[in-house]
Each structure stands twice: as C-alpha cells, then as structure tokens.
Amino acid sequence: MTIATRDLRAATREELSGTGYDLLVIGGGILGIAVTWMACQAGLRAAMVDAGDFAGATSSASSKLVHGGLRYLQNGNLKLVAENHRERRALAADVAPHLVKPLQFVVPIYRGGPHGAAKLGAGVFLYSALSAFGDGPGRLITPRQAVAKVPALRTDGLRAAAVYGDHQMNDSRVAVMTVRAAVDAGAVVLNHAEVTGLRTRSGQVCGAELRDRLDGSEFGVEARLVLNATGPWVDRLRRMEDPGAAPSVRLSKGAHLVLRRDEPWKAALTTPIDRHRVAFAIPWEDHLLLGTTDEAYEGDPAEVRATDADIDQILAEAGLSVRTDRLRREDITYAFAGLRVLPGGPGDVAAARRETVVTRGRGGMLSVAGGKWTTYRHIGRHVLNTLSRLPGRPLGDDLADILPAVPLPGLASPDAVAMRLWTDREPGARMDPLVARHLATHYGTIAFDLARLIREDPALGERIHPGGPDIWAQAVYARDHEWAATVDDVVRRRTTLTVRGLDTPQIRERISALLTSA
Numbered sequence: 001m002t003i004a005t006r007d008l009r010a011a012t013r014e015e016l017s018g019t020g021y022d023l024l025v026i027g028g029g030i031l032g033i034a035v036t037w038m039a040c041q042a043g044l045r046a047a048m049v050d051a052g053d054f055a056g057a058t059s060s061a062s063s064k065l066v067h068g069g070l071r072y073l074q075n076g077n078l079k080l081v082a083e084n085h086r087e088r089r090a091l092a093a094d095v096a097p098h099l100v101k102p103l104q105f106v107v108p109i110y111r112g113g114p115h116g117a118a119k120l121g122a123g124v125f126l127y128s129a130l131s132a133f134g135d136g137p138g139r140l141i142t143p144r145q146a147v148a149k150v151p152a153l154r155t156d157g158l159r160a161a162a163v164y165g166d167h168q169m170n171d172s173r174v175a176v177m178t179v180r181a182a183v184d185a186g187a188v189v190l191n192h193a194e195v196t197g198l199r200t201r202s203g204q205v206c207g208a209e210l211r212d213r214l215d216g217s218e219f220g221v222e223a224r225l226v227l228n229a230t231g232p233w234v235d236r237l238r239r240m241e242d243p244g245a246a247p248s249v250r251l252s253k254g255a256h257l258v259l260r261r262d263e264p265w266k267a268a269l270t271t272p273i274d275r276h277r278v279a280f281a282i283p284w285e286d287h288l289l290l291g292t293t294d295e296a297y298e299g300d301p302a303e304v305r306a307t308d309a310d311i312d313q314i315l316a317e318a319g320l321s322v323r324t325d326r327l328r329r330e331d332i333t334y335a336f337a338g339l340r341v342l343p344g345g346p347g348d349v350a351a352a353r354r355e356t357v358v359t360r361g362r363g364g365m366l367s368v369a370g371g372k373w374t375t376y377r378h379i380g381r382h383v384l385n386t387l388s389r390l391p392g393r394p395l396g397d398d399l400a401d402i403l404p405a406v407p408l409p410g411l412a413s414p415d416a417v418a419m420r421l422w423t424d425r426e427p428g429a430r431m432d433p434l435v436a437r438h439l440a441t442h443y444g445t446i447a448f449d450l451a452r453l454i455r456e457d458p459a460l461g462e463r464i465h466p467g468g469p470d471i472w473a474q475a476v477y478a479r480d481h482e483w484a485a486t487v488d489d490v491v492r493r494r495t496t497l498t499v500r501g502l503d504t505p506q507i508r509e510r511i512s513a514l515l516t517s518a
C-alpha cells in the first residue's frame, strides 16, 4: 500500500467509527452498492463496507448481460421480463450509455432441439414486445443470415434462428463507477474491511465490528439501521444476528470461460440446452465469453471456482452451436465462477425463480439477496422503500424523492469520447484508436482524466501488455481514485488484464510495486 492509500484508509476508518450513520450497508456487491447509492440520493447518511473488493464476488462473475431474461418467458413471468427490460433500457439510454452496449442475440434452432421454430419465433417476438420493440421486433432468420452474424455457428442440422436485442457491460467497471456515484452522493465506503460481529443495543442491531483485512486494524461502525447485502454470505450474517436463524436461501454455482477469438462476431449466441437452460457464447472484451453452469452449491462461498468438470461442461455445451475448432482449451484465457442466491425451498435450482429475497431478523437487521444485476437500481429503490417504512420509522419521515435516472459518472457518448481522445493530440502523437475506444467504453468522460495523467507522464500512455488495450494510467487511476488496494483489484476488476489472460507474473509484480510505492 502507498502512504497515500494507507492514510486514506486510516482516515476512512476514523470517519466510519466516529460518525453515527443512518444506514450501514454490509456487502459492496452491486446490491449493497445500489442501496447505498439510493440511500444517499434520498438524503441519508450511508456507509458501505466489503470484506473483499467492491464487486469482488458474484457481481464480477456474472454473464455481463443487461437483459430482460428470455428464459423467464418460459415460466410465464411477463411482469419480471417487462421490469428487467425497463431497467435495461434506462441503463443503456440514460444512466450508463458509456458503459452498457447493445448486442443482438441469435438463438439457433437445430433439428431435434428442445424448442421448435414456431415457439422460438413467437417467444422472441413477445420478448421484444415486452420492451415496446425498443430494439426492433424479435424475429426468425435463415441459417445463412445467422452465419453472417456469427461465422463460427455450427450449421449441420440448423433449420433457422431467432434474433432479439439485449445489452452487455463489463460488470466490474459498472460496479466501480456506481460506487463512485454513491460516494459523489455522500457515501463513505471501505473495501477489504470485514464485518466480524454485530453491535446490538436492547436486542436491536445498531452497528458492526470490523477488521481491516489489509492491516489487521479493528474498528466499529454505529448506524440506526444495518443492511445485510452479503450475497452468498447472507445467512452467515443473519446467524451473527440470531444464531438460530433458519437458512433463507440456497446457492447455485455458475461458471464461465473466456476464450481468445480472432474473428468478428456481430451477435451473441443463446443456445437452448434443455427446457430450462441456455448456453451463452458472447463476444466480450474482444474475446468470447461462454457459460454458464447451474448446479447446487453447499461449500464455502469464498472457495467457489470453475473446476475442470465445469470447463468440460461449458465447452461441450458451447459445442452444440459453436464450431469445435473455435473452442480450443488452449485458447482459454480465464475461467471464473459465481453463486446465484435463490429463494430457499425444494426443487431443481435451474428451475428456481430468480427473485430478490428480503428478510428481517430478530434484531431488526434487513437482509437482501438474489435478483439480477440488470435491475440493481430497482432493487436498491425497493429495499430503501422497505427500510423507510419499517415499524417505528427508524429512518424518519423526511426522505427526499429519488430522481428517476441519475446518471453514472462519466456519462457521454462513447463514440464522442473516443473521437476526442484521438483528435486531442497531434497526428503522429495520437492515442491508439483501440486504446481510445477502450477508455471511452470503460470510463466515459473520466477517460479525459486519464489523458491528463498521460500528458503529465507520457509513460502512463503505454500499454500494460502489448496484447491488450489497458494502459498504465488506468492502474494509477485505479489506485488513486477507484479504491484499488491489491494487485487483483487492478488486474481483475479495474482493468481487463486478467480476463484477457495478460496478468503475467512480471505485470503483477510491477503493479504490486505501483501499489506500494509513491
């Protein structure tokens, strides 16, 4: 850690322990971040802590889709799909057009597959109707048209394909930008700070005991209300409140692979595997993202990993629609896994409903888990609403109304930002267009702050690894403005080095030096 980072963390700990908060949010995944952001927008004094990095668990292990959820149509859950679509379109149009990008999806229909063309054609049409045809009508196309969009598509037995529109993102970067939005709105946040116990007064939870995982220091935070947003750890925290608390959720593991890709994909593939499951093959960060599995998980959430068996399964399922010469094991750059939090109860996890579970414990702590990345603002508002109406109104009566679409920092057209980054310098000294595009689509106008760093120190404009578009200015910016304190924070979540398989030992060492010097 640099002296500046150490001082900043110490000052944040002091602020956390010296202030009485309206709301302490435990867990800095996207749900905790969302509630913290909404609480600040409503005028509350809110703090948020995470045991690891912000979005270091499930929220950086998603399929990176901002989507309505085509497969929910199957359960007849039209309301959920329409709600997801509304949020998807708000994110893409008003909140984060710099970070959330449209993507067309092709559903190949093979002879003997689980769904016929008529059903899928009607399905994608209904799906698009539920978002008022904002991405054009879902429709059937011919095999030849499908191959024009996805050249790696397997064509034997292909009878037709259905197409529909959704969006995608880099989940880690959207999360860190949302943390920043929360901090801009007044939140106090600290990552690598684990809640080790809860404080209670007259049987009511009124704060938490914490341990800074980076330097071992211990401190406490007081708050009128405490929210448990610890995702897969939700029941662990509930048991801190009430050792006899019954399990409220069950977990299902979903693994993904990232593979090198050298041909352009104009669309993603959604391939039905059986009645409930689909396999995604998605062009993402110049690579191919494949997933996901769906299997009950009962181990320690911190230990969740993509196993060899997961890798075999993902490659085999991708092979239903992707030509196998494009699915070589040696092209895998990264494998990761996350845990879906599903409402407790019997039945197959793949068929379980993906909805948010909100519970209130004996000590008054509210716990929230489950739901979708896509609807994080909706969930944040819903939880805040619930908190504000608790008996006795612990948050008071005078919460401000939340504006409908507060943008994330850096809001701008990514095309405009990329063009400015490129044209701001003289011919001959111009930023590489690929780097400019990368910065514009991961930072929006904050890319101009990175450009300023490069003007002051041109070496920061160099690529961290020649094989990818991340530059040294991003690592410095991550350290100084995005709470990155460990090498993994930088390589896995602030930049795309790990997903591209470019976080070599030498690069990790240089980043470690950058995080400890200065």
Ligand SMILES: Cc1cc2nc3c(=O)[nH]c(=O)nc-3n(C[C@H](O)[C@H](O)[C@H](O)COP(=O)(O)OP(=O)(O)OC[C@H]3O[C@@H](n4cnc5c(N)ncnc54)[C@H](O)[C@@H]3O)c2cc1C
Binding pocket: 026, 027, 028, 029, 030, 031, 032, 033, 049, 050, 051, 052, 053, 054, 055, 056, 057, 058, 059, 060, 061, 062, 063, 064, 065, 066, 067, 193, 194, 195, 196, 229, 230, 231, 232, 233, 253, 254, 255, 292, 337, 338, 339, 340, 341, 368, 369, 370, 371, 372, 373, 374, 375
């Ligand atoms: C495989 C998979 C694919 C998915 N794909 C999509 C998708 O494409 N689109 C979509 O919309 N949704 C998707 N989702 C859903 C979405 O990713 C999750 O709903 C969302 O990330 C959950 O966020 P969370 O904040 O509840 O949990 P998490 O991100 O897990 O955050 C919980 C946080 O709590 C912290 N914590 C735990 N214990 C403590 C403690 N004692 N003290 C302090 N902090 C603690 C952890 O460190 C962690 O960061 C997917 C989910 C999975 C699993």
